[in-house]
Amino acid sequence: MKKLGGVRAPHLKNTASCVPVVMPVPAEVKLPMSMHAGKPAKPIVAVGDQVKVGQVIGEADGFVSSPVHASVSGMIKSIDTLDGIKGEKAVTITIASDGLQTPWEGIAPPQVTNLAEFLDAVRNSGVVGLGGAGYPTAPKFTLKESVVLDYILINGAECEPFITSDTRTMVDSIDYVWDGVLLMQKYLKPKNIIICIEDNKPEPIKLFKALCAKSGFDGTSVSVRVLPSLYPQGERKVLVYNVTGRIVPEGGRLPDVGCIVVNCTTVATFAKFIKTGNPLVSKCVTVDGSAVKEPKNVIVPLGTLVCELFKFCGGLKDDVQKITLGGPMMGAAIPNLDVPIPIVKITGAVLAFSAKDAEVPEPTPCIKCGRCLEQCPMSLMPPYIEEAFELRKPELLKKFKLGMCAECACCAFTCPAKRPLVQVMTLAKDMLWNWEQAEKAKAASAAEKKEAK
Numbered sequence: 207m208k209k210l211g212g213v214r215a216p217h218l219k220n221t222a223s224c225v226p227v228v229m230p231v232p233a234e235v236k237l238p239m240s241m242h243a244g245k246p247a248k249p250i251v252a253v254g255d256q257v258k259v260g261q262v263i264g265e266a267d268g269f270v271s272s273p274v275h276a277s278v279s280g281m282i283k284s285i286d287t288l289d290g291i292k293g294e295k296a297v298t299i300t301i302a303s304d305g306l307q308t309p310w311e312g313i314a315p316p317q318v319t320n321l322a323e324f325l326d327a328v329r330n331s332g333v334v335g336l337g338g339a340g341y342p343t344a345p346k347f348t349l350k351e352s353v354v355l356d357y358i359l360i361n362g363a364e365c366e367p368f369i370t371s372d373t374r375t376m377v378d379s380i381d382y383v384w385d386g387v388l389l390m391q392k393y394l395k396p397k398n399i400i401i402c403i404e405d406n407k408p409e410p411i412k413l414f415k416a417l418c419a420k421s422g423f424d425g426t427s428v429s430v431r432v433l434p435s436l437y438p439q440g441e442r443k444v445l446v447y448n449v450t451g452r453i454v455p456e457g458g459r460l461p462d463v464g465c466i467v468v469n470c471t472t473v474a475t476f477a478k479f480i481k482t483g484n485p486l487v488s489k490c491v492t493v494d495g496s497a498v499k500e501p502k503n504v505i506v507p508l509g510t511l512v513c514e515l516f517k518f519c520g521g522l523k524d525d526v527q528k529i530t531l532g533g534p535m536m537g538a539a540i541p542n543l544d545v546p547i548p549i550v551k552i553t554g555a556v557l558a559f560s561a562k563d564a565e566v567p568e569p570t571p572c573i574k575c576g577r578c579l580e581q582c583p584m585s586l587m588p589p590y591i592e593e594a595f596e597l598r599k600p601e602l603l604k605k606f607k608l609g610m611c612a613e614c615a616c617c618a619f620t621c622p623a624k625r626p627l628v629q630v631m632t633l634a635k636d637m638l639w640n641w642e643q644a645e646k647a648k649a650a651s652a653a654e655k656k657e658a659k
Contacts, residue, residue, distance in 0.1 A: 212436040212438055212439065212444070212581060212583050212614075212616060213437050213581050213616045213619050213620055214435070214437070215365075215366075215367050215437040215535065215619065216367055217367060217406055218367040218368050218494075219367075219368070219373070220370075220494055220501055221370045221492050221493075221494055221501050221502060222373050222374075222407070224374075225374070225378065226371075226374050226378065226490045226502075226503040226504060227502060227504055227505065228504075228505045229504050229505065229507070229510065229514075229515070229518050230518070231278055231303050231305055231307055231507060232278075232507065232510050232511070232514045233302070234278075234283060234300055234301060234303055235277050235300070235301050235303065235508065235509025235510055235511075236298050236299070236509050236511065236546060237276075237277065237299045237301065237508060237548070238274075238288070238290065238296040238297070238548065239264045239274055239296060239297045239298070240290075240296040240297075241274065241334070241340070241550040241551040242271070242334040242340045242341070242342055242551060242552075243270065243335075243339065243340045243342070244268065244269075244270030244271050244272070244342060244345075245271040246264075246267065246271070246296065247264030247267060247271060247272060247273055247274045248264060248265050248266075248267040249263065249297060249299055250262065250263065250265050251263045251282050251285075252282065252285075253283070253284060253285060254282060255281070255282045256281055256282075257280065257281075257282060258279045258308045258309060258310040258311070259275075259276055259277065259307055259308060259309050259310060259487060260275050260276065260309055260310040260313045260484060261275060261276045261312070262274070262275055262276075263276050263299055263301075264299065266342075269345055270341075270342055271342060272329070272333070272334050272342040272551075273330065274299075275485045275487050276301060276310070276487070277301075277487040277507035277508040277509050277510075278303040278304075278307065279303065279306050279308040279309075280301050280302045280303040280304040280305075281302050281304070282300070282302075284299075284300045285297065285299050285300075286298055288546070298548075301509070313482075313483040313484060313485075314483045315480060315481060315482060315483045316330065316479070316480060318389075318393075318480055320393070321394075324347075324389065324393040324480075325344050325348060326344075327476065327479060327480050328343050328476045329344035330479070330485070331475060331476045331478075331479035331480075332479075332485045332486040332487075332551075333472055333476045334551050334552065335468075335469055336469050336471040336472045336475065336489070336554070337361055337364075337372065337440065337469035337471070338532065338536065338554060339442070339552070340551065340552040343468065343476060346468070347394060347466070349394075349461055353461045353464070355394060355395065355397070355461070355464060355465075355466065356396065356397045356398060356450075356464035356465065357396060357397070357399075357400060357450055357464060357465045357466070358394065358399045358400070358465075358467075358468065359400050359445055359446065359449055359450075359465060359466070359467045359468070360383070360387070360399065360400070360401045360469075360470050360473055361402055361440050361442070361445060361467050361468065361469045362376050362403040362404075362407070362410060363402055363403065363433060363439040363445065364404070365404060365435070365436070365437045365438055365439040365440045366437065366438075366440075366532075366533030366534070366535050366536065366555075367437075367533060367535070368494045368495065368533060368534065368555055368557055369492050369533050370492050370503060371471070371489075371491060371492045371554050371555065372554065373407055373410060374490055375470055375471040375474050375490065376403070376407070376410035376413070376470055377409055377413065379471075379474045379478075380410075380414070382474035382475075382477045382481070383470055383474045383477070384417055385477035386473035386474060386476060386477035387399055387428060389476075389477060389480065390468075390473075391426045396426060396466075397426065397427065398427045398428075399426055399429075400428075400429055400431045400449055401414050401418075401428075401429070401430045401431070401470075402431050402433055402449055403430065403432060404433050404434070404439055405434060406435045411430060411432055414430045418430055431449055433449075437535065437614070437616070438535070438583060438612065438614040438616065441583060441614060442460060442467040443460075443584070443612070444583045444612075446460060446463065446465050446467065450463075452465060456607060456609065456610055457609070471490070486508070487507065487508055488505055488506060488507050488508060489505070489506060489508060489549060489551065489553060490503055490504070490505050490506075491503070491505075491549060491553055491554065491555060491556055493515060493516070493555070493556050493557075494555065494557055495557035495558040495559045496523075496558075496559050496560040496562070496563045497523045497525065497527070497558040497560045497563075498516070498519055498520070498523075498557075498558050499521055499522065500519045501519065502519055504518060504519070506549050507549075508548070508551065509548045509549065509550075510548060510549045511547065511549075512529070512531065512547045512548070512549065512556055513543040515549065515556055516556070516558065522558050523560065525560045526558050526560065526561075527560060527561040527563075527564035527565075528558070528559045528563075528564035529543070529556070529558045530557045530559075531547065531553060531555075531556055532553065532554060532555060532557075533554070533557070534557060535614065535615045535619070536613060536614060536615060537555070537557065568624070569623060569624045569625050569626060570623045570624065572589050572592075572623050572625060573622065573623055574589070577620045577621065577622065578620060578621055578627060580620075581616045581617065581619075582616055582617055583612065584607075584610045584611060586606065586607060586610060586611055586617075587606055588617040588625075588627045588630075588631070589625075590602075590606050591603060591606050591608055591611075591630065591631065591634060592625065592630045592634075594606060594634070595630050595633065595634040598637070600637050600638050600641035600642075601641070603634050603637065603641075604638060604641075604642075608634055608635060608638055609638070611631045611635070613628055613632060614628075615627075615628040
């Protein structure tokens with residue numbers, strides 16, 4: 207079977223063998239209510255309230271939403287609207303830590319005996335797509351009766367350079383990942399569960415193959431699929447095609463082709479909650495890059511500021527030029543460390559680069575070589591999209607199927623002219639969305655006028 211396009215980005219998995227270390231509790235944490243896709247959580251605490259670790263401070267506000275739990279014990283210092291890393295505004299709760307990390311009295315393993323209780327537990331755990339997508343997991347598991355679930359793909363590809371936090375989950379928390387496999391097998395009843403791991407991660411491959419070999423399953427095949435190290439192997443539609451051969455249609459969802467993709471750390475997180483009652487309040491984060499003095503994997507309370515995380519890793523070198531939240535391919539750059547950017551649920555890595563590694567080459571005119579078309583996993587035409595964007599032609603953006611772009615940056619990575627293609631894709635999506643909303647408004651207005659006549 208032909209594989210979808212991609213690039214052979216350097217692995218740079220420098221911290222793969224670094225067992226995560228626990229960071230001391232910071233003086234305060236800032237917890238945005240929108241650490242997930244969908245509707246932000248709704249604050250249910252007030253300034254001056256005392257809270258404990260694991261206590262709900264923001265309740266899910268709708269079906270596609272997720273609760274937020276206190277990651278430290280202490281007092282609610284403020285509830286503000288702050289700017290996020292991409293300029294979006296989010297209601298954010300700041301907790302002044304008392305340093306005690308007192309657990310909330312209400313923490314207890316939930317009762318899970320049927321599908322409804324399983325979905326409630328997943329929702330209450332606060333878990334979302336921890337690989338970066340951020341989509342709440344409970345809605346993903348809530349399937350229509352007509353869906354025949356052939357595959358659950360556990361995403362352990364972790365194909366971006368530098369990031370190793372999922373790798374550490376598959377090694378250090380393998381028991382929780384396996385518990386999650388058993389829970390999904392019991393309540394979601396898929397025909398197949400496939401643990402998908404790239405071939406540059408031999409230790410997790412060996413561990414999971416051993417578990418699969420000695421375990422018996424009733425009605426579900428559980429196996430390990432070793433994949434070539436090719437970015438963006440972990441992108442959900444790419445993973446579905448490369449493992450099952452099924453194509454997710456434009457505008458379609460994975461369950462439409464009988465599949466679900468769930469990140470390995472997401473699996474471990476809801477399994478841990480069901481076993482212990484402890485919700486998502488901390489995250490393993492890879493801290494690396496040429497400007498970091500002591501690269502390592504760190505278990506950090508959610509809401510910890512990035513600057514505090516760097517301090518724990520020995521600080522930054524003098525020639526630091528660029529800092530990203532997330533990987534070098536799909537992460538977002540931080541303007542500077544004076545901006546209070548917190549670690550959130552989807553943060554897998556914080557990277558800092560020296561001036562040499564962060565240098566942005568000057569773009570030159572497109573030479574029509576076609577490399578971006580060859581490497582795009584969605585078979586899009588980036589030069590055409592770039593031209594349509596520059597001409598301000600949103601109808602052409604729709605024609606060229608911009609909505610299928612995963613913003614994986616393969617086009618920019620492979621471009622010999624160093625065109626800023628992924629930035630164009632992001633901005634073009636905003637243009638297309640605004641145009642589509644305007645077109646819908648026009649159509650609705652025309653329909654109202656017609657009905658009035």
